[in-house]
Amino acid sequence: MAREGVVVDMATLRKQRNGVAINVSKDPLIGHYADVGGEQLWIDVLHSTLEHGLAPVSWTDYLYLTVGGTLSNAGISGQSFRYGPQISNVHEMDVITGKGEFVTCSWQKNLELFHAVLGGLGQFGVIARARIALEPAPKRVKWVRLLYSDFSAFTKDQERLISINGRKQKTALDFLEGILLMNQGPINNWRSSFFPISDHPRIASLITQHSIIYCLEVAKYYDDQTEKNVDKEIKVLLQGLVYIPGFYYEKNVSYVEFLNRVRSGELKLQSQGLWDVPHPWLNFFIPKSQILDFDSGVFRDIVLKRNISSGPVLVYPMNRNKWDDRMSASIPEEDVFYTVGFLHSSGFDNWKEYDAQNREILEFCSDAGIEVKQYLPNHTTQEDWSNHFGAKWVTFLERKRQFDPRMILSPGQKIFDKQLQQAF
Ligand SMILES: Cc1cc2nc3c(=O)[nH]c(=O)nc-3n(C[C@H](O)[C@H](O)[C@H](O)COP(=O)(O)OP(=O)(O)OC[C@H]3O[C@@H](n4cnc5c(N)ncnc54)[C@H](O)[C@@H]3O)c2cc1C
The missing domain is CATH 3.40.462.10 (FAD-linked oxidases, C-terminal domain)
Structure with missing residues (x-):
């Protein structure tokens, strides 16, 4: 999937967070949360947060998947009817956009990028860190x-x-x-x-x-x-x-x-x-x-x-x-x-x-x-992608123009063709 795209050494990004892969903390406004590297597996998030008696609320059926990978789709399982998909349980992210900018986005800042990346099929930025909501874990x-x-x-x-x-x-x-x-x-x-x-x-x-x-x-x-x-x-x-x-x-x-x-x-x-x-x-x-x-x-x-x-x-x-x-x-x-x-x-x-x-x-x-x-869509033509996103397609295109105008991120999803890039 990285052909003609980019590969990021995620471990080096962790240096920005004192080398810590998963960090559990508390904020007076949002309560408990975990700051997690995008490359981390959900199974490791589970074990690390349980050490504090806490856990995320929304999961996938299978846990040997990365945080960045499921947040790029939605992350669904039997908890979604009540807690929403995993993308509904993120407070903040560090994202490297297609312009090479390292941006922190959340409900409060850079909201457009925050919305774009969640469920964004890797098209707008690489998720380097996600702040995941936690609740007391059941036994x-x-x-x-x-x-x-x-x-x-x-x-x-x-x-x-x-x-x-x-x-x-x-x-x-x-x-x-x-x-x-x-x-x-x-x-x-x-x-x-x-x-x-x-x-x-x-x-x-x-x-x-x-x-x-x-x-x-x-x-x-x-x-x-x-x-x-x-x-x-x-x-x-x-x-x-x-x-x-x-x-x-x-x-x-x-x-x-x-x-x-x-x-x-x-x-x-x-x-x-x-x-x-x-x-x-x-x-x-x-x-x-x-x-x-x-x-x-x-x-x-x-x-x-x-x-x-x-x-x-x-x-x-x-x-x-x-x-x-x-x-x-x-x-x-x-x-x-x-x-x-x-x-x-x-x-x-x-x-x-x-x-x-x-x-x-x-x-x-x-x-x-x-x-x-x-x-987890698998479309091959621009028309199918435009139908897939429906009324959101125009926004999806605009966000691509804004955050990855050279179309270097996740080309393997086959959403954008070269002709479209010239039109940008
Ligand atoms: C056995 C199995 C069970 C599954 N069960 C479920 C399930 O129950 N519920 C569910 O919702 N999904 C499920 N999935 C699908 C899963 O959500 C996607 O395959 C997801 O992409 C997996 O993440 P990954 O770590 O394997 O991603 P990868 O295969 O590494 O990446 C897939 C794509 O995601 C994007 N991406 C990955 N990491 C990042 C990042 N850090 N920043 C930005 N974009 C990124 C890129 O476009 C990349 O090409 C399952 C998959 C498998 C293989």
Whole structure:
């Protein structure tokens, strides 16, 4: 991705911060925060902040990703419905712009650059440091999975649960996602082993009966003080949900084990030589009003017919009011929208089949008028990029002209072509 771009030795930048990679501190106005090098991995941010009894509130499913990398996209996971994406939880950044200027930007200063860089796909500057909001860290997690055969009931329950979303609201869930179970791979996939082995036969027969089972996944954090109430709170929250009776599964794990849940699957796949394989992924956001059409046209038609899926398929909703539309990340217009992620792994000889499925899904959405926005977008023409950003495209161009007029940053995203540079 750095071809004709720039590579920065991030360790040298750390000298500006007395060589400290992750520094936890407190400010009377914003509370606890961590100053973190853009090159740092989220797993290291987690361990360093936990030493102070603190942690960030918004995560990605996988923690061996850099802070600069996820903030250049958005950083989403099951916490986003309540705390917003990771880009909504940044106070300040040091950024090296395409003009070679070292600029500190925040809500108070250089706001245009601050907004541009968050979700900006590396187009406006290199994030050298980010100031991440911290809150007291919980100790443990009640983690629940519920199975549904009816997609409409599944999404209705998801939407009801994410409507309780105040940051300080004690009765709200801390995490909500959803995952498809199909006859296309083991029931316990690399994201986490969850269901007891003894229950695999009856889950498998449910899948055979319905072709697709939708698994709602929620979590509630707790510590020594809240331990006595957590079961009651979960019971109240899940009351009235219409999952298939008898298909309720619960786990009780440490906070670190929960946040780092993908790692054990990764290590297993690595040991089998199955991690470093092609990943023809497709991720996008879909307005809530079109999610049922998406289910019937994509999950129940294209995906079942092609029958090639291997790797998790995620589907869960988020609240638009937890995002800041002035940032570069592009999201649908509706108050609630879903993220769908086809996180495929393929062999080195059959990745084209997955690419073809991805193309068919995108074509179906376009023909059916389903307004999807790709997350981790992969567009190749200027027209597609302009459609991706929609009304924000003009601002995106203006910011590029302002902060990286020579177009030297992250050319691998293929957003700007040389012709456009001449027009600058
Ligand atoms: C296994 C796996 C699981 C994932 N799970 C999630 C998930 O749950 N949620 C989610 O939101 N995303 C997820 N992602 C996607 C992830 O957010 C992006 O791939 C992100 O770019 C990863 O960061 P990185 O450190 O690997 O970036 P890199 O691959 O190093 O960089 C990717 C691009 O990001 C930009 N960039 C990177 N660092 C900086 C910086 N310091 N300053 C400016 N721009 C920069 C550049 O354009 C660069 O080309 C996942 C990715 C993987 C591989």
